[in-house]
Amino acid sequence: MDDGKPSGPKAKWWSRPSTGRAVPAEPEDSTPVADTAEDTAVHGTAPAAEPAAEAAPRPAPAVAEPPAPPLAEPPAVAEPPAPRAQPLHAPDEYSTPPYGGPGPWAPAPPVQRPVPTPAHGTPVPPPYAGTNGQGTAVHAPAPVPVNAPAPVGQGPGESYAPPPQPHAVPQQHHHSAPPQQQPQPHPAQHEFQPQTSQWLRYDPWGAPQQPLTHPGPPLGADPQPRRRRRGSALIGAALLALVAGGIGGGIGAYAERNGGLTTVELPQAGRDSGGRAPDSVAGIASSALPSVVTLHVSGSAESGTGTGFVLDDKGHILTNNHVVAPAGSNGDITVTFSGGETAPAEIVGKDSGYDLAVVKVTGVSGLKPLPLGNSDNVQVGDPVVAIGAPFDLSNTVTSGIISAKQRPITAGGEKGDGSDVSYVDALQTDAPINPGNSGGPLVDSEARVIGINSAIRGADSGSGLDGGQSGSIGLGFAIPINQGKRVAEELINTGKATHPVIGVTLDMKFTGDGAKVGGKGADGGSAVTADGPADKAGIKPGDIITEVEGGRVHSGEELIVKIRAHRPGDRLDLKLTRGGKELSMTLTLGSASGT
Numbered sequence: 001m002d003d004g005k006p007s008g009p010k011a012k013w014w015s016r017p018s019t020g021r022a023v024p025a026e027p028e029d030s031t032p033v034a035d036t037a038e039d040t041a042v043h044g045t046a047p048a049a050e051p052a053a054e055a056a057p058r059p060a061p062a063v064a065e066p067p068a069p070p071l072a073e074p075p076a077v078a079e080p081p082a083p084r085a086q087p088l089h090a091p092d093e094y095s096t097p098p099y100g101g102p103g104p105w106a107p108a109p110p111v112q113r114p115v116p117t118p119a120h121g122t123p124v125p126p127p128y129a130g131t132n133g134q135g136t137a138v139h140a141p142a143p144v145p146v147n148a149p150a151p152v153g154q155g156p157g158e159s160y161a162p163p164p165q166p167h168a169v170p171q172q173h174h175h176s177a178p179p180q181q182q183p184q185p186h187p188a189q190h191e192f193q194p195q196t197s198q199w200l201r202y203d204p205w206g207a208p209q210q211p212l213t214h215p216g217p218p219l220g221a222d223p224q225p226r227r228r229r230r231g232s233a234l235i236g237a238a239l240l241a242l243v244a245g246g247i248g249g250g251i252g253a254y255a256e257r258n259g260g261l262t263t264v265e266l267p268q269a270g271r272d273s274g275g276r277a278p279d280s281v282a283g284i285a286s287s288a289l290p291s292v293v294t295l296h297v298s299g300s301a302e303s304g305t306g307t308g309f310v311l312d313d314k315g316h317i318l319t320n321n322h323v324v325a326p327a328g329s330n331g332d333i334t335v336t337f338s339g340g341e342t343a344p345a346e347i348v349g350k351d352s353g354y355d356l357a358v359v360k361v362t363g364v365s366g367l368k369p370l371p372l373g374n375s376d377n378v379q380v381g382d383p384v385v386a387i388g389a390p391f392d393l394s395n396t397v398t399s400g401i402i403s404a405k406q407r408p409i410t411a412g413g414e415k416g417d418g419s420d421v422s423y424v425d426a427l428q429t430d431a432p433i434n435p436g437n438s439g440g441p442l443v444d445s446e447a448r449v450i451g452i453n454s455a456i457r458g459a460d461s462g463s464g465l466d467g468g469q470s471g472s473i474g475l476g477f478a479i480p481i482n483q484g485k486r487v488a489e490e491l492i493n494t495g496k497a498t499h500p501v502i503g504v505t506l507d508m509k510f511t512g513d514g515a516k517v518g519g520k521g522a523d524g525g526s527a528v529t530a531d532g533p534a535d536k537a538g539i540k541p542g543d544i545i546t547e548v549e550g551g552r553v554h555s556g557e558e559l560i561v562k563i564r565a566h567r568p569g570d571r572l573d574l575k576l577t578r579g580g581k582e583l584s585m586t587l588t589l590g591s592a593s594g595t
Helices: 036-042 224-258 281-291 321-327 481-494 533-537 556-564
Strands: 128-131 137-139 292-298 303-310 316-319 332-337 342-351 356-361 383-388 396-411 422-429 441-443 449-457 476-480 498-501 544-548 571-578 581-588 590-593
Touching (some): 281 396, 281 441, 292 321, 303 321, 321 356, 422 449, 476 481, 533 581, 544 556
Antiparallel strands (some): 128 137
């Protein structure tokens, strides 16, 4: 009959149950371990801890035993309010663990404590609690009775301090007979009393919560927090370098885009020597500009602006007649040089038939004459540069080419009697020429004058030396310098220019091809001047001149232009038709005074 008494093996002295804690029963088929602890206790030695695999007792299911006489009660100790962990066996006084002395290469064996077993008889191993900071594995402390009192000398809130000499042998173990099975006190009748022996206060292989001397890792070891701090420092340094690099890159990119942090400086080429090839537009302009002047003319009725260029160091300047015409006989002419100096000028001579005039400045030194070229050498397509003061914009330079040669241009005729009509066998250029360019030089690639800019073709007017006011449309005309040179020399020397003539009156109303000799002269006489060049050559009234020096003639104006392109006394070969027959003859040009 089950009366609550144990029927299995007797409980060992080191597995005494705690008050308030019931030891789980072992399964019935568990095999009891040999009672070696009782044999060793007879000889007066403390039981040595056995290996974990062999020493763990597996008692059979136990039942309550009758209460035994209580042990000698130690001095009363105040029961602490909170239970503390208690070692459940007495330490070995000779410090001989079953596996030999623990070393740094192997973890110390845990304290051998009876472990509760589940209902099915499988022992529950001690839970693993990690390492003690040195890489040594430790286990969580064994279950502690709920109402177990704290060791002697340890009160609430006090740390566990092991005694310095743990080898004293407790006296309750020095009896000659094996210990008898002791009855387990009922929780309601007895409470577990704290032991006064030092054996219960020393656990050589205790949990890390009960160190012998110094908690935590040994002195001199590198603790984990320091490694964490070192890793944090490295991460912080890397982040700082990354942030600094990003800020530096941003500042560098901003500085590169803006040329600096505060001011903007754009890249620029340095100053050069200023030299240019002599045949370039810049080289030509640099050579010719010091010899080009701007004329401001004012008279009683009108005023105007034009251009001229220096002929010699005496102050003679060549320009167009229509530039100085507004001054009349008592107007004012002021010459402004390229450097800005000004000087008054006087008319030396002019000729309306050639549209040329010469003025002279006085009191000026250091003049630079502009060299003269040869207009007979000019070819269509040659590069040219025009210099002048269009619309009073001094020192204006334009460039182009020779577009054509021997363009017959007539200008003037405002008087109505033809005395002011100009006939020019002109050079055509596409260099822009505008009002104000008149009288300026047209120079070749060697900065030599090959023409005098005199007329333009405007989109809103006919041809004229003063041109249309709409500006250049790429049709500019210049008097060949060969003709200008001869006229300028005559004007400087005599004040007048001579015109070559053939001694005939032309029918300007003839609409056929060629220049027709009229029937009567202006005074009602013969159209052929007696004893003149034409009369001596055999030209008759009504003849039609078709060629001069091998060039076709299509009108009376064109015949005049071709004749004035020569000097008086030159011999010309002509072709004409008379009554349907073609004739050839030669004549020598006469001379007439110009106006």
